[in-house]
Amino acid sequence: xxxxxxxxxxxxxxxxxxxxxxxxxxxxxxxxxxxxxxxxxxxxxxxxxxxxxxxxxxxxxxxxxxxxxxxxxxxxxxxxxxxxxxxx
Numbered sequence: 082x083x084x085x086x087x088x089x090x091x092x093x094x095x096x097x098x099x100x101x102x103x104x105x106x107x108x109x110x111x112x113x114x115x116x117x118x119x120x121x122x123x124x125x126x127x128x129x130x131x132x133x134x135x136x137x138x139x140x141x142x143x144x145x146x147x148x149x150x151x152x153x154x155x156x157x158x159x160x161x162x163x164x165x166x167x168x169x
Contacts, residue, residue, distance in 0.1 A: 102127065 082089060092110055095101055101112040102122055119129040142161055144150060
């Protein structure tokens with residue numbers, strides 16, 4: 082938005098894609114959603130276009146503190162830490 086000197090007026094923020102789609106369906110505005118989600122929407126009433134962008138997602142792994150993790154879960158966590166977590 083900054084590149085084009087545009088300031089969007091954000092009416093709603095949500096992590097629930099179905100809620101956002103319902104808001105668009107109700108005429109509240111438009112939404113930016115991941116392409117796989119857009120492909121699942123009602124094609125008879127909603128339109129979508131793919132967007133080219135340098136957007137990237139920063140992901141995080143979560144697990145419940147103090148709860149037993151299986152050997153497989155521990156191995157997966159160690160694998161991910163070794164692959165994605167930057168060294169100090």
